[in-house]
Structures are given as structure tokens and as C-alpha cells.
Amino acid sequence: MRLKITFLLLLFVLPLALANLRVGFYRSSCPRAESIVRAAVQRRFRRDRSITAALLRMHFHDCFVRGCDASILIDSTSRTPSEKDAGPNLTVRGFELIDEAKKDVEAACRSTVSCADIIALATRDAVLLGGGPFYAVPTGRRDGLVSDPDEVNLPGPTLSVSQAFQIFRAKNMTLNDMVTLLGAHTVGVAHCSFFLDRITSFQGTGRPDPTMNPGLVAKLRNVCGAASASNPDPTAFLDQGTPVTVDNQFFKQIRLRRGVMQIDQELANDGLSRRIVSGFASNATLFRTRFAQAMVKMGRIQVLVGKAGEIRRNCSVFNPRRRAF
Ligand code: HEM
Ligand SMILES: *[C@@H]1O[C@H](CO)[C@@H](O)[C@H](O)[C@H]1NC(C)=O
Ligand SMILES: *[C@@H]1O[C@H](CO)[C@@H](O)[C@H](O)[C@H]1NC(C)=O
Ligand SMILES: *[C@@H]1O[C@H](CO)[C@@H](O)[C@H](O)[C@H]1NC(C)=O
Numbered sequence: 001m002r003l004k005i006t007f008l009l010l011l012f013v014l015p016l017a018l019a020n021l022r023v024g025f026y027r028s029s030c031p032r033a034e035s036i037v038r039a040a041v042q043r044r045f046r047r048d049r050s051i052t053a054a055l056l057r058m059h060f061h062d063c064f065v066r067g068c069d070a071s072i073l074i075d076s077t078s079r080t081p082s083e084k085d086a087g088p089n090l091t092v093r094g095f096e097l098i099d100e101a102k103k104d105v106e107a108a109c110r111s112t113v114s115c116a117d118i119i120a121l122a123t124r125d126a127v128l129l130g131g132g133p134f135y136a137v138p139t140g141r142r143d144g145l146v147s148d149p150d151e152v153n154l155p156g157p158t159l160s161v162s163q164a165f166q167i168f169r170a171k172n173m174t175l176n177d178m179v180t181l182l183g184a185h186t187v188g189v190a191h192c193s194f195f196l197d198r199i200t201s202f203q204g205t206g207r208p209d210p211t212m213n214p215g216l217v218a219k220l221r222n223v224c225g226a227a228s229a230s231n232p233d234p235t236a237f238l239d240q241g242t243p244v245t246v247d248n249q250f251f252k253q254i255r256l257r258r259g260v261m262q263i264d265q266e267l268a269n270d271g272l273s274r275r276i277v278s279g280f281a282s283n284a285t286l287f288r289t290r291f292a293q294a295m296v297k298m299g300r301i302q303v304l305v306g307k308a309g310e311i312r313r314n315c316s317v318f319n320p321r322r323r324a325f
């Protein structure tokens, strides 16, 4: 009887458990995987702190198009365009860091660690280096076999809170998750083209966005006015308080009407999200805790596990297909 139950457990429960993300997935198959990724992120961070923002945005874009399956890393070829050719991706950065981490991981354990996991792990490490919380990343993601620019449906910066939430809800994320994750705008930059209307003629009124602090309007006009042939689309920090630190300052800034992008400012103004924002602005610990949880949740969106997909050998190309004759 007991044997039969054990057998049934092995037969049904074990494969299910194996086909799930779990912390330490590579513990026996590639014990150094996480430390190798961390070392690559540290090397890069030492000379370029903006890698934290680059990876956060890459991980978000990856997870919101077909799930966290590294589809964002695929290079387009002359014959097949990839997600990299879709409008909203165009300023995603950090691909070369993922390639470098992958190269080091492959040298230690061939064809074992997915590119999707490397993105998730590298992002976690960069968040910690940037002053944010540490969190354990469940691993075991597999890399996807599709990367299609027509599937890129990412929220734009002029959406309302409720419109943006439609896109998050479709991924089973709550409004609180969305506000928490937009707290990633505590680091990084936006190009002027994403907020120019707010500082020139907001919604065709001929005047700047009345919800933006006038001091910030003046400052951003200077930044964007410096556009030139060599720098046609300058950038401004998304968090006007502590622009390279992962903290709750972003939420304080938007409450002071110092949000750079419209969606960021809307978070503080819209009745749907206002109270979540003030909660994070007044409690740094609360933001750290929720941010860690929400990142783990985002990292689970529509992942491929078990035998689905593949372990890509080169993160920017699908593995060559084994031909059936
Ligand atoms: C409604 C949701 C969101 C919208 C509309 C949005 C939009 C944008 C836009 C337009 C930019 C500027 C890109 C550029 O000029 O290069 C940006 C930057 C950024 N976004 Fe978001 N975003 C959203 C959610 C998120 C989430 C969930 C994360 C991560 C968890 C994230 C992380 C970042 C980061 C870190 C940057 C700075 C990138 C850099 O410095 O290279 N965003 N976002
Ligand atoms: C959201 O949850 C529902 C119910 O559990 C599930 O059927 C659906 O596939 C999930 N969607 C995503 C994008 O994960
Ligand atoms: C801040 O948030 C933390 C974590 O959720 C909580 O334990 C703490 O009580 C909160 N502090 C205040 C002052 O509300
Ligand atoms: C990965 O593939 C790209 C083609 O998209 C190529 O340029 C690159 O050299 C390859 N990297 C390695 C390590 O083979």
C-alpha cells in the first residue's frame, strides 16, 4: 500500500514538481551558475551603474511578450524579423552583458542554463548592487522558440493608469503589482521623445502639462533643447531624486509632481493608485518588500518549463533545428 502510494507520488507528483520553477534549480547541474552570472554583473556595474536600469527594463519587456523566455534576445535576420524590430523595444540595452554572462556560464556547464534564467538572475544581482533588495530567484525557465515583432504589446508612456492596468491584468498582475513594478522607474532614463509633449504643448493646448512641477518643466526644456545632430534625442533621469539608486524616492518625487513620464505622474494623481503610491513614499521597507515579491511574480509570467522550448546555446539565435528527414 505504502509502496503503491510512493510509486504514484513518483509517477505524478515528481514530474509536476520538476516542471516548475524553483530556487536553486541548477544546484546540482551547474552549481556555479548563479555566482558566474553575479560576477559578470559586478564587473559591468563597476564601470557602468546604468546596467541596473537596462536589465530591469529588459526583464520587463521579456516577461510581457510571450512570457519570460528570452524571446527579447533574438537577433532579427534578413529573412525573419524579431521582437527587437518592434517599436517599443528600441531602446532596450544590456544585450552584450547577457551574452558575456552566457559565454562564462557555457564554459562551466554546456547547454544547461537558459538565457531566460540568466536575464532573471542578472536583473536580481543588478537590483541588489543598485541598493535594492535581495530576493531569491526561482529558476528552471526554458528559452522560447518564437520571437515575433507583431506580438509586442507593451504599454506606452501616455496610457492612463486603468489602460496600463488592462495590460498587466492580462498577465495576472494586480494593480498593486503594477504600481510596485513601475517603481523600477526609480532608476534609468527616458528619451525626450517620450515626454516632449508634456513640456511643450500638452494634448495640443499650447501649454505644458499642468500636473508637472514648473521647475521640472524648465529643467527638462533645457535638457531636450540641447538636442543636436550627434544627440538628436537626449535623456532625462526618471527619478529626479536619487536617479541611480533602487529605493522609494521615485514615489516621493511623483507626489511632488516631479514625474517625468505621464504614466509615472498619473500614478500619483489617479484615484486608483494614489494610496498605493503614498504608502510606498512613506515606507521604504514596504517598497523593498513588495518590489522583491513583485519581481519574483513578474519572473513567473508564462514561463516555459520541463521539456518545453530549449536551452539556447547562443542567446541571440535559436539553436539549429535537428532536421527530420
Ligand atoms: C505601464 C508600464 C510601463 C510603461 C508605460 C513604461 C514605459 C517606459 C518608457 C517609455 C521608458 C523610456 C525608455 C527610453 O526612453 O529609452 C521606460 C524606461 C524604463 N522602464 Fe519602464 N515602463 C513601464 C513599466 C516598467 C516596468 C514594469 C519596469 C521594470 C520592472 C520598467 C523599467 C524601466 C526602466 C528601468 C527604465 C529605464 C531604462 C534605461 O535607463 O535604459 N518599466 N519605461
Ligand atoms: C492567468 O490565470 C488564469 C487562471 O489561473 C490562467 O488560466 C491564465 O493562463 C493566466 N494567464 C497568464 C498570462 O499567466
Ligand atoms: C512599513 O512596512 C513594513 C513592511 O511591510 C511594516 O512591517 C511596517 O509596519 C511599516 N511601517 C510603518 C511605519 O507603517
Ligand atoms: C551568437 O550569434 C550571433 C548572431 O546573431 C553572432 O553574431 C555571435 O557571434 C554569436 N556568439 C557566439 C558566442 O557564438
Ligand SMILES: CC(=O)N[C@H]1CO[C@H](CO)[C@@H](O)[C@@H]1O
Binding pocket: 084, 085, 086, 087, 089, 090, 091, 092
Ligand atoms: C535594440 C534593437 O534591436 N532595437 C530595434 C528596435 O526596433 C527598431 C525598429 O522599430 C529598430 O530600428 C531597432 O534597431
